[in-house]
Amino acid sequence: MKRRWPAAAAAALVLVLATGQPATAAAPITTAIYTADPAALVAGDTLYVYTGHDEAPAGGANFVMRDWHVFTSPDAATFTDQGAKLSISNFSWAGADAWAGEVERGADGRYYWYVPVNGNGAGWMDIGVAVGDSPLGPFTDAKGGPLISDSTPNSSPLNIDPTVFTDDDGQVYLYWGSYYGLRAARLNPGMTSINGSVITPSGVTNFWEAPWMFKRAGVYYLAYAANDSGCAAPGYACVRYATASNPLGPWTHRGVVLDQVSSTTNHPAIIEFKGEWYMVYHNAAAPGGGNFRRSVTLDKLYWNTDGTMRKVVQTGGSGGGQPPAGTNLALTATASTSYVSPWETLAAVNDGYVPTSSADRGHGAYGNWNHQGTEWLEYRWPSARTVGRVATYWFDDDQGIDLPASCQVQYWNGSAYVNVPGQSACGVSPHTYNVTTFTPVSTTRLRLNITSRTGFSTGVLEWMALPAAASTSNG
The missing domain is CATH 2.60.120.260 (Galactose-binding domain-like)
Structure with missing residues (x-):
């Protein structure tokens, strides 16, 4: 148990901590639809947020997800829904489940959208890739079949939640996985095939799902959802993170950057935009929301001088804390x-x-x-x-x-x-x-x-x- 301080000293300490770095109030980026599993991309002076689309009915007990939306913002405060820019119907080989994906710009200047879907063949979830000439598409199937499937050597038994990262030398890496563990692989320059073998990175503590990879000041960061009892109630998840000196690890666990949210699932995207850092995530705080009717929101993320991340203060709950x-x-x-x-x-x-x-x-x-x-x-x-x-x-x-x-x-x-x-x-x-x-x-x-x-x-x-x-x- 943490030590209790005398009330007066505790109040003074809280005041010092609270005034050290103010939080920016946030709210769901939309309440017109339910959104989930965000990924973020900066192109020019615009922030793009790619989301899943929760369509479960009130009281529903399963995910109903058939397409993905794109939201744009000039200031990380106001967002415009550009509509559904990709759907299961774009993949002739796919059956259902438009789950968490991410977009990355390729060396050819086009934009590649990696998404997990329920294939029509053997196995459960496969990872496909669509391509478009702009961050808003239009997007089409770039491969005609899965990039990752059960037949991929050393793939996860549940191939979900791809995150894509391009290093300074132009090498692109793909990460994905579930409670069966994290997987990673290099991609070829064409962005639609793997270069070499799939590896299982080491040192990722309590990995559950939803990896997000980025680099800052020469250090590689991997954020991910974890649902261990050290950070979340049973059935819920927090976001832990690890660092490495190599994009494929080994990784060193650094701590929790986002506590559990009001939905059972938790899904991070961490992005720098116009000199500020943001944690983009989802919760169940929108009117009528729930575990299968989630809403994407974001809050500012702050850094310590040693390069570790401060825990994000969630202000997006119910109307920004009101x-x-x-x-x-x-x-x-x-x-x-x-x-x-x-x-x-x-x-x-x-x-x-x-x-x-x-x-x-x-x-x-x-x-x-x-x-x-x-x-x-x-x-x-x-x-x-x-x-x-x-x-x-x-x-x-x-x-x-x-x-x-x-x-x-x-x-x-x-x-x-x-x-x-x-x-x-x-x-x-x-x-x-x-x-x-x-x-x-x-x-x-x-x-x-x-x-x-x-x-x-x-x-x-x-x-x-x-x-x-x-x-x-x-x-």
Whole structure:
């Protein structure tokens, strides 16, 4: 467990850290459609973001992905959807599953889009490549068949998530893989065939999927999704990264650069644009979002002087950290808890304060250090209220109180506490309101069960109780 500091010293330290480098607020690059698995490319003075397209229905339990979109931005703040520029139908040999891809400019000046798809032949996922004369295409199948498939020697049993990198000498490298491990290979100058054998790079700690490769100041960086218990709750993923002096490794693990997000999957793209560095990723924070209805967002990424990356502050959650719309029923409730530490305050959870980050102590915080396991917060009203959403802003002091492993909303049915029906994912992302929806219930008591990560306690800055739909009434 991390050491706890005295409250006054901790508050001073938080202030110093918080003012060291401000975060730039972000939001989904679009809410018109659901987007996922971003890749980023800079061409001229334009940032291009290539995304998958989530089309699963509300409540769907599987990915429905049939095409890829391209978004452009002049400033990394405003984005224009240029439409679906590639789809499964562009590959005559493909069957389904337009999953995470990336675009790279070839030596011939054309743009090559590497994508994993479900082939019609033996095996599950293959990697194909399309080509276009500009970053917006139009794109056509560049090969007429898979570049990587099950028949490729030493390929992954699940060939997904290609990332492409061109070194200073013009050599192009392809990386891909899943929970079966990372794979890498050199590409020939034509960009549509492998030069030599496929290797399994060493030193990549807890690799799960979604590699992203780039180079800075002579150092090679590999970011990737990991879902080990050291950085994420069960079923979720964080983004770890490693460095090397050679593009094929061996790699040295450096740490976590992006904590888990509100969707179970996590997918990084790291890019420099107009003198600033950005982490592009997806989460489930857009209205109606979920694990199969994700949304791409981005936040600034900052560097330490030794070349390591600072952990990205996620501000893209629910409207860039702003509370969700609707009447906050918690403001009229009486709060109680299973335990609050002597130096924290239960009153913080329903005082209507808008935190600036999960480390914000500006208006008090609820915490249950040094308790571990499951603790609860509860609201009571003198008469029944109809509740259909909650929004939780977690407290993380980096000293023993950390983001929880999981949470569960319950209500009093007149004789016992039971789980609310139809609950969506109970998000545990930092620096944002984690919105959990459920079938509306009429109750006089609402409870939030919070289960800690191993070795930590938990805390809350604000816990909102809301009607099922946004309301402008004063009731």
